[in-house]
Amino acid sequence: MKKVILIILGLFLALLVLVAIIGTFVTNRSFDECFFGVCCTFLYLTGKSIGLTYKEICVIGNIYIESAICLLSGLWVTWAAIKRFLFNKAIINCVLMVFGIIYGMAYIIGELWICQHYAMPLDDAFDLCFHELCHLATDYNTTYNNVNYVIFILLFLIVTIGNILIVRLLDNRRK
Secondary structure, three states: OOHHHHHHHHHHHHHHHHHHHHHHHOOOOOOOHHHHHHHHHHHHHHHHHHOOOOOHHHHHHHHHHHHHHHHHHHHHHHHHHHHHHHHOOOHHHHHHHHHHHHHHHHHHHHHHHHHHHHHOOOOHHHHHHHHHHHHHHHHOOOHHHHHHEEEEEHHHHHHHHHHHHHHEEEHHHHO
């Protein structure tokens, strides 16, 4: 199941990149503009197909769903650490379980913060997030698009794939 999810995610990203590359030749725009445009178009069409506006689908997808996936992957690490201890009650497994529980609690606190921070109408949450991303772009002397890529693609993938790898490590070592 994990491999299937990773393969689907990889194919989806590859498709976005391919469409963006084609877009650069067809429109004579930069890859950055085309890739960001493809991502926005995908969100827009997804939202439209389920009766949501672009702003609503961005908040639900990029903020709430991505953070929920990160939370679940973090709690999966917690569960793997607990299972490891229950399987073998060695001191190292007890320490790993304690760290796993702290790890999961950090994810819960982060999710609660996100939900509280963006607890407002979806259009207002989008506007708040947009202004925060613009502020980050200014602070780090980069673009709004780059901040989006780092947070909503790169960081998301690092967290979720990293947690999957941690679970695999915990499962492989418990025997």
